[in-house]
Amino acid sequence: MTLSERVKNIQASQTLAITSQVLKMKADGKKIISFGAGEPDFNTPNNIQEEAIKAIKDGFTHYTSASGIPELKKAVIEKLSRDQGIHYNTNQIIISNGAKHCLYNALMALCNPGDEVLLPTPCWVSYTEQIKLAQAKPVFIRTSQENQFQLSAKQLENSITDKTRVLLINTPNNPTGAVYNKEELQKIADILLEKDIYCISDEIYEKLVYENEKHFSIASFGSNIKEKVLLINGVSKSYAMTGWRIGYAAGPEEIISGMSKFQGHCTSNANSIAQKASVEALAGDQESIKQMHDEFDKRRKFIVKELNKINGFSCDMPKGAFYAFPNISKVLKTGILYNGEEIKDSLQLANYILSEAEVAVVPGSAFEAEGYLRLSYATSIEEIEEGMSRLKKLFN
Numbered sequence: 117m118t119l120s121e122r123v124k125n126i127q128a129s130q131t132l133a134i135t136s137q138v139l140k141m142k143a144d145g146k147k148i149i150s151f152g153a154g155e156p157d158f159n160t161p162n163n164i165q166e167e168a169i170k171a172i173k174d175g176f177t178h179y180t181s182a183s184g185i186p187e188l189k190k191a192v193i194e195k196l197s198r199d200q201g202i203h204y205n206t207n208q209i210i211i212s213n214g215a216k217h218c219l220y221n222a223l224m225a226l227c228n229p230g231d232e233v234l235l236p237t238p239c240w241v242s243y244t245e246q247i248k249l250a251q252a253k254p255v256f257i258r259t260s261q262e263n264q265f266q267l268s269a270k271q272l273e274n275s276i277t278d279k280t281r282v283l284l285i286n287t288p289n290n291p292t293g294a295v296y297n298k299e300e301l302q303k304i305a306d307i308l309l310e311k312d313i314y315c316i317s318d319e320i321y322e323k324l325v326y327e328n329e330k331h332f333s334i335a336s337f338g339s340n341i342k343e344k345v346l347l348i349n350g351v352s353k354s355y356a357m358t359g360w361r362i363g364y365a366a367g368p369e370e371i372i373s374g375m376s377k378f379q380g381h382c383t384s385n386a387n388s389i390a391q392k393a394s395v396e397a398l399a400g401d402q403e404s405i406k407q408m409h410d411e412f413d414k415r416r417k418f419i420v421k422e423l424n425k426i427n428g429f430s431c432d433m434p435k436g437a438f439y440a441f442p443n444i445s446k447v448l449k450t451g452i453l454y455n456g457e458e459i460k461d462s463l464q465l466a467n468y469i470l471s472e473a474e475v476a477v478v479p480g481s482a483f484e485a486e487g488y489l490r491l492s493y494a495t496s497i498e499e500i501e502e503g504m505s506r507l508k509k510l511f512n
């Protein structure tokens with residue numbers, strides 16, 4: 117059987133592949149420490165669970181309107197107004213099966229074959245493949261560690277061609293933890309307006325910024341830029357709801373309506389019960405977010421301190437999200453042998469670490485960033501302690 121060119125041209129998600137591998141190894145009785153998939157280890161807060169149970173008991177178990185239930189759209193509108201100071205109406209909101217689904221809908225609604233989508237790297241694994249699925253072309257813009265992995269307005273300007281359709285930004289960033297500052301974002305907004313380019317702004321880690329950092333949405337810089345931005349967010353990371361699959365997008369009515377039309381044929385509505393639970397997540401008591409945030413913050417400081425004690429690892433303190441992103445280029449120069457071959461890249465190093473220390477990490481190459489590893493610290497301090505001690509044993 118021959119698969120379509122479309123599917124042949126994409127790679128499987130490396131983050132999800134590592135997750136399945138870890139689950140399999142654990143099932144085989146191995147004591148794996150996983151810094152692989154980025155998902156909170158906390159349970160979904162009780163008040164949110166209760167709303168889902170109520171929805172089931174009340175028989176809220178049927179199809180909903182394809183673009184989402186009015187109560188959830190209202191909760192999203194109020195959240196965006198409260199937290200970002202941006203005002204949307206109901207026709208400018210769509211609820212989908214996770215932020216991942218919103219991103220795909222957005223690319224499908226915006227891109228024609230051959231359009232260029234600018235993608236600052238390091239970037240999350242699914243962007244590149246989704247852009248390719250939309251028959252558009254990913255154009256990488258390499259950001260640097262020296263510039264805190266933040267795209268500069270100058271870099272953006274130099275990358276625009278007459279085929280550029282969209283800039284995809286992600287702040288706070290997966291995998292680097294970069295949080296874009298207001299000044300640079302404002303400059304980026306000015307260029308997008310001048311050149312008439314859309315922006316997909318993935319803000320899924322919005323609630324996870326540390327110390328004095330503040331999250332800014334590019335859509336909040338005035339009514340003109342708001343017309344060019346598709347803001348994407350969801351409940352997965354902030355409310356420990358990865359399995360519930362609820363994300364949302366806010367943007368110009370015409371694009372949202374195109375996304376709804378597309379979604380209507382592909383998946384219909386997002387899960388009715390999870391939509392009800394998400395109303396409670398966004399509109400209910402926000403105390404649990406603060407508790408999870410503070411716990412992530414402790415783990416962040418701890419893991420970075422420990423990573424910097426490992427020979428050849430050098431790790432900056434991430435400002436947001438829940439990933440540490442150590443530079444391991446020195447380790448790659450030490451000539452470690454694995455299966456008789458010298459380790460030269462992050463994928464080989466990640467495989468070596470998994471096999472020799474039973475610790476799962478994601479290679480930087482999955483994020484278009486050779487010379488780095490990504491470790492999710494959305495796991496307990498005890499697990500982090502054990503993982504770090506195994507890595508020290510392996511490298512020191």
Ligand code: PMP
Nearest residue numbers: 214215216240290320350352363
């Ligand atoms: N964007 C980024 C940057 C992510 O890391 C994730 C995590 N899976 C998503 C979007 C998608 O999140 P979800 O589909 O669970 O809402």
Ligand code: GLU
Nearest residue numbers: 129131132152153154290
């Ligand atoms: N976003 C998480 C990660 O980067 C979850 C897995 C995925 O959807 O890619 O690990």
